[in-house]
Amino acid sequence: xxxxxxxxxxxxxxxxxxxxxxxxxxxxxxxxxxxxxxxxxxxxxxxxxxxxxxxxxxxxxxxxxxxxxxxxxxxxxxxxxxxxxxxxxxxxxxxxxxxxxxxxxxxxxxxxxxxxxxxxxxxxxxxxxxxxxxxxxxxxxxxxxxxxxxxxxxxxxxxxxxxxxxxxxxxxxxxxxxxxxxxxxxxxxxxxxxxxxxxxxxxxxxxxxxxxxxxxxxxxxxxxxxxxxxxxxxxxxxxxxxxxxxxxxxxxxxxxxxxxxxxxxxxxxxxxxxxxxxxxxxxxxxxxxxxxxxxxxxxxx
Numbered sequence: 157x158x159x160x161x162x163x164x165x166x167x168x169x170x171x172x173x174x175x176x177x178x179x180x181x182x183x184x185x186x187x188x189x190x191x192x193x194x195x196x197x198x199x200x201x202x203x204x205x206x207x208x209x210x211x212x213x214x215x216x217x218x219x220x221x222x223x224x225x226x227x228x229x230x231x232x233x234x235x236x237x238x239x240x241x242x243x244x245x246x247x248x249x250x251x252x253x254x255x256x257x258x259x260x261x262x263x264x265x266x267x268x269x270x271x272x273x274x275x276x277x278x279x280x281x282x283x284x285x286x287x288x289x290x291x292x293x294x295x296x297x298x299x300x301x302x303x304x305x306x307x308x309x310x311x312x313x314x315x316x317x318x319x320x321x322x323x324x325x326x327x328x329x330x331x332x333x334x335x336x337x338x339x340x341x342x343x344x345x346x347x348x349x350x351x352x353x354x355x356x357x358x359x360x361x362x363x364x365x366x367x368x369x370x371x372x373x374x375x376x377x378x379x380x381x382x383x384x385x386x387x388x389x390x391x392x393x394x395x396x397x398x399x400x401x402x403x404x405x406x407x408x409x410x411x412x413x414x415x416x417x418x419x420x421x422x423x424x425x426x427x428x429x430x431x432x433x434x435x436x437x438x439x440x441x442x443x444x445x446x447x448x449x450x451x452x453x454x455x456x457x
Contacts, residue, residue, distance in 0.1 A: 213426035263325030272337035340374035
């Protein structure tokens with residue numbers, strides 16, 4: 157016969173700390189499962205257009221608009237890539253784009269690092285006001301300055317040259333890049349600067365030997381943003397470049413449709429895959445520095 161004394165411990169066991177911990181563990185597990193399911197759904201939605209582009213690039217023209225869509229091409233037409241990249245001189249366009257992109261990355265890293273170091277480590281009157289003025293273009297859409305810049309570059313005889321696409325990077329490198337590097341530089345202890353000055357280092361030497369080696373995540377982040385922005389830039393080359401031999405990849409892809417008369421989607425997708433591949437590779441190999449740079453940028457300032 158069950159007594160009250162034997163029932164009480166069992167109830168205490170069910171309502172004690174161990175039971176509470178088990179319920180908490182179950183709730184945490186369910187929350188994690190829901191989070192992962194949501195992330196998988198969102199990631200699948202993001203990757204789906206790229207998979208469709210990859211699938212279409214390997215199809216024959218008659219299989220592009222089949223319904224329901226055939227995700228695995230049958231047959232797989234690898235020749236689409238050769239035909240797409242040889243119909244227009246894409247090798248020349250890739251070289252043009254690579255030259256513009258590399259020049260902008262170098263200019264941005266040099267000029268933005270110098271400006272960010274000045275705002276982060278040096279003392280000057282009205283420094284906060286000057287920093288605010290530097291950041292003010294971030295609040296203006298590019299369309300506002302488009303016409304004044306075109307008039308300026310036309311008076312400088314820079315139209316149909318790469319100067320409008322490259323030279324601005326050597327004069328500041330962009331307000332956002334200055335802001336990002338400045339925020340990261342402020343997280344580096346000032347004692348390192350004082351020790352370097354005692355050893356006889358000047359400001360440029362401190363920047364080159366101390367600040368920049370410690371700022372690899374931020375520099376990688378600026379490099380990725382600069383690469384993505386200039387490799388995929390469509391509007392600026394469209395405005396300032398007129399010669400066919402000086403086109404960039406993004407403008408060449410837009411003209412691909414006109415060259416064929418009717419859009420050959422399988423060839424356009426093949427050319428687009430090759431065009432987007434460098435962006436995927438650079439982000440894949442530098443994602444660790446990129447994430448770390450974003451995380452540490454706002455820690456102080």
